[in-house]
Amino acid sequence: MLMSKGFNTMQSKITHVFVLGSLCLTFYCLCTADKFYNRGNHEWTKLFMVQHWPPTVCKEVENDCRDPPDYWTIHGLWPDKAGECNRSWHFNLDEIKDLLPDMRHFWPDIIHPSPNRSQFWKHEWEKHGTCAAQLDVLNSQRKYFGKCLEFYKTLDLNSVLLKLGIEPSVSYYQLEDIKNALTSMYGVIPKIQCLPPEQEEDVQALGQIEFCFTKDLHLRNCTEPEVYSPFLQDALLTDEASMSHGLSVCEDGPVFYPPSEKMYH
Numbered sequence: 001m002l003m004s005k006g007f008n009t010m011q012s013k014i015t016h017v018f019v020l021g022s023l024c025l026t027f028y029c030l031c032t033a034d035k036f037y038n039r040g041n042h043e044w045t046k047l048f049m050v051q052h053w054p055p056t057v058c059k060e061v062e063n064d065c066r067d068p069p070d071y072w073t074i075h076g077l078w079p080d081k082a083g084e085c086n087r088s089w090h091f092n093l094d095e096i097k098d099l100l101p102d103m104r105h106f107w108p109d110i111i112h113p114s115p116n117r118s119q120f121w122k123h124e125w126e127k128h129g130t131c132a133a134q135l136d137v138l139n140s141q142r143k144y145f146g147k148c149l150e151f152y153k154t155l156d157l158n159s160v161l162l163k164l165g166i167e168p169s170v171s172y173y174q175l176e177d178i179k180n181a182l183t184s185m186y187g188v189i190p191k192i193q194c195l196p197p198e199q200e201e202d203v204q205a206l207g208q209i210e211f212c213f214t215k216d217l218h219l220r221n222c223t224e225p226e227v228y229s230p231f232l233q234d235a236l237l238t239d240e241a242s243m244s245h246g247l248s249v250c251e252d253g254p255v256f257y258p259p260s261e262k263m264y265h
């Protein structure tokens, strides 16, 4: 009895030390990952050119999203692994005056269409543009927004989807079919994001398609593995998810590509 009690105490002490040690280690890792992510290190390796499907974006927020465009629009051009790289580099609408007609048409703020549409562009510039600006070809607001519009036109996603026979529909697609069709057209694997179903019997809705570019601005796969710490990866995935609101990578299986209200009528 006595021996066994002593042994148990010993064991529980060891467990305590171990748990405490693990906690400290976890805390230390979280802190350093946070430091690494938030301060100083703004290294990134690829750019996501992100386009979203307005009817799904509207479902996601359920606010005054009246009459959204019935074509894919730009969400942004995002370096991976970096955000808000220069907080003193403020958005200046004057620098992109000549782009405004295209900006309004291809890069509208779906969620807050009024009163000030440029808030969305300001957010994208300050969060992502200031990091993308590490590249000479993107080192001004004119270049950043201009290049993104250029990518949008070159990728020409709306026409490509039509050509592939992938149209908004009340019947469902299989994720694999959409993915394979896009991959065969573009030669690289995109990242496809969905709005998860609200109820079990619903089906995920196609929300966002992201194409990846190298720092030389060549298309690349979005899927290539990166080697970095799992802690950091977690922190980053969380941030990436929050950038795209309620969207997450689509799961294999059926996908709903929702028609806009306009298409019903």
Ligand SMILES: *[C@@H]1O[C@H](CO)[C@@H](O)[C@H](O)[C@H]1NC(C)=O
Residues within 6 Å of the ligand: 086, 088, 089, 090
């Ligand atoms: C941040 O942006 C400001 C304004 O463009 C610029 O003067 C400054 O050099 C930038 N800082 C860094 C670290 O790039």
Ligand SMILES: *[C@@H]1O[C@H](CO)[C@@H](O)[C@H](O)[C@H]1NC(C)=O
Residues within 6 Å of the ligand: 091, 093, 116, 117, 118, 119, 122
């Ligand atoms: C809209 O927002 C931009 C960026 O924040 C600002 O420069 C501009 O003055 C605002 N325009 C209006 C009409 O409020």
Ligand SMILES: *[C@@H]1O[C@H](CO)[C@@H](O)[C@H](O)[C@H]1NC(C)=O
Residues within 6 Å of the ligand: 187, 188, 189, 219, 220, 221
């Ligand atoms: C993209 O991934 C596919 C399949 O894994 C591979 O065959 C292809 O070579 C990759 N393309 C590039 C540009 O890395």
